[in-house]
Amino acid sequence: MTAAQSSGGSTVRLMVLGRRLRDLRVAAGKSFEDAAVVLDVAPLTIRRMELAKGKWKLPYVKTLLEEYGVPGDEARTFLALVREANQPGWWHRYRDALPAWFSGYVSLEEEASLIRAYEPHYIPGLLQTEEYALTVLRAGVHDAEEKVDQEVERRVAVRRQRQHLLTSANPPELWVVMDETVFRRPMVPAEIMRAQIDRLIEAAEQPNIKLQVMPFGICAHEGMYGSFHIFRFPHEEISDIVYVENLVGAVYLDEYDDVTTFQEALDRMCAHALPVQRTGEFLGAIRKEL
Numbered sequence: 001m002t003a004a005q006s007s008g009g010s011t012v013r014l015m016v017l018g019r020r021l022r023d024l025r026v027a028a029g030k031s032f033e034d035a036a037v038v039l040d041v042a043p044l045t046i047r048r049m050e051l052a053k054g055k056w057k058l059p060y061v062k063t064l065l066e067e068y069g070v071p072g073d074e075a076r077t078f079l080a081l082v083r084e085a086n087q088p089g090w091w092h093r094y095r096d097a098l099p100a101w102f103s104g105y106v107s108l109e110e111e112a113s114l115i116r117a118y119e120p121h122y123i124p125g126l127l128q129t130e131e132y133a134l135t136v137l138r139a140g141v142h143d144a145e146e147k148v149d150q151e152v153e154r155r156v157a158v159r160r161q162r163q164h165l166l167t168s169a170n171p172p173e174l175w176v177v178m179d180e181t182v183f184r185r186p187m188v189p190a191e192i193m194r195a196q197i198d199r200l201i202e203a204a205e206q207p208n209i210k211l212q213v214m215p216f217g218i219c220a221h222e223g224m225y226g227s228f229h230i231f232r233f234p235h236e237e238i239s240d241i242v243y244v245e246n247l248v249g250a251v252y253l254d255e256y257d258d259v260t261t262f263q264e265a266l267d268r269m270c271a272h273a274l275p276v277q278r279t280g281e282f283l284g285a286i287r288k289e290l
Contacts, residue, residue, distance in 0.1 A: 011104055012111035012233055013085035014052035017078070019237040021064065022050040028068040038067045056082050090161060097154035101250045105229075105243055106162065108252075112172045114232035116266055120179040121227065122187075123196055125159050126166060127176075127203050132196045133159050135188040166209065175210040177266065177273050183213075183286050190290040197287045201280050212273040213282050221272060222265040230262055 025035055025046075032043040039045065039060055046064075049056060061082050065075040091098060091106045098106070109115065109126075117124060123132060137152045165171060183193070204211045214221065229243040242253040242262045253259060274282055 010085045010087075010089060010111065011052060011107035012235070012238060013081070014056065016235050016237045017056075017081060017085060018050045018052040020078070021061070024065070024068045024070060025050075030068065035064060035067065038063055055086055058082060058086075091158065094154060094158045094161075097151060097158060099249070104252065105250065106158075108231045108241060108243070109162065109172075110165065111233055112231040113234040114173045114175070115229060116175045116232075116263075117227070117229040118177045118179075118266060118269060119227050120181060120224070121185075123178070123182060123200070124174075124176050126163055126174060127200060128159060128163075129192070129196050129199050130156060130160065131192045132188055135192060139187070166203075166206070171208045173208050173210075175212075175270075177212045177214055177269050179214045180216050183283075184216075194287055194290050197283050197290075201283050204276075204279055204283075210276050211279045212270060212276055213279060214269060214273045215282075218272050221269055228262055228266075230259070230266065 032046045035046045036043040041060075045060075048054060049060070058079060062075070062079060065078060070078065089107060089110065091103060095103065115126075122128075122136060125133070128136075133156045134152060137155050166174065183197070188196070200211060203209050227245065231241045231243065233240075239254050239256065240259045240263070242259050244251045244253070253262070
């Protein structure tokens with residue numbers, strides 16, 4: 001299990017640098033204990049750095065690079081990358097509206113080249129209209145009305161910002177399977193759902209977006225355990241990461257066997273869901289019923 005918890009900077013970039021720092025330590029023939037002695041810290045601190053847990057201290061990194069015998073130019077480049085990775089992401093200014101465990105998700109989303117997901121209850125956040133987001137988010141906040149309005153608006157602002165990712169210069173590929181329940185359960189007024197379906201039909205025309213629907217006719221399938229997301233990155237040092245959310249937090253998985261289990265389950269779900277080519281037709285039919 002990985003600790004993909006963002007400290008404000010780029011989780012993925014720090015993970016890449018952590019793997020490189022580990023490789024430099026091993027190449028230098030140093031153990032965790034050897035590196036810890038140089039910094040006068042516990043070996044656990046070195047482990048945490050290599051696993052990208054928390055923000056890196058530049059003096060620590062500089063000292064380790066010297067201990068590992070890294071040449072000056074290479075060390076300066078490495079330190080520059082650490083400074084860049086430590087810089088707060090855009091989501092840091094919304095930290096009052098984001099649970100700490102979700103900041104890691106946003107960081108992974110920003111760096112991913114492929115995002116696959118199964119959603120049994122909601123339209124994915126990256127594809128929600130503002131009116132849909134306002135309605136479903138309001139239902140999940142229980143507080144004084146004025147405070148609810150402020151908190152919901154902040155969360156919607158985060159979703160608006162996240163959605164720019166799909167139309168950026170180098171957008172990730174997004175492939176989502178949604179259960180038919182997403183469209184049948186009356187969570188939002190009909191006019192809002194119609195507009196939301198229009199948004200999905202439009203999104204499905206983008207070359208980097210694939211949408212599928214799991215129809216009611218498929219009575220039992222592996223996605224019935226709940227929603228999950230799988231991230232793939234354009235870095236050979238980083239394995240795929242699975243994100244599973246619950247009521248009180250989230251779990252990030254990167255062990256090969258765990259990730260493979262989710263990937264194979266989603267592959268089978270894609271095979272049973274309506275083909276991508278039929279998504280627009282299916283959504284259009286539902287829209288007419290509303």
